Amino acid sequence: MKKLVLSLALALSTSAFSQVAPPKQTINLHLNKSNILDNSRDVRVGPVMVLGGASFIVAGALTTPFYVGGSTTEKKPFFQQGGRSAAIISGCVVLMGGVVISLNGY
DSSP, X not given: OHHHHHHHHHHHHHHHHTTSOOOOOOOOOOOOHHHHSOOOOOOXXXXXXXXXXXXXXXXXXXXXXXXXXXXXXXXXXXXXXXHHHHHHHHHHHHHHHHHHHHHHTO
8 A cells, every 4th residue: 555655646746747847958069050050062862872772782682691500502581581681671772762862853
């Protein structure tokens, strides 16, 4: 019974204090705002995504495959290859996304 009352009291006090707004504090980091908020740079995301996706595909293709039971003749299925298949699939998704974004003009 004591544990129930104690947990109820703690829950109520926590919910009561959570309603109080924290004090407003501003921290000045003395950063140059012209460099942070400069939107004049034209960074093309699409070609960068194509390059990143292609590198993931190459990394997955160059990874040595996993074999069944330590054998060197019988490979595991593609989706049981672990990180190799994940790299190839995610690389394909990023590459295709980059192509779509590049064609869209962003």
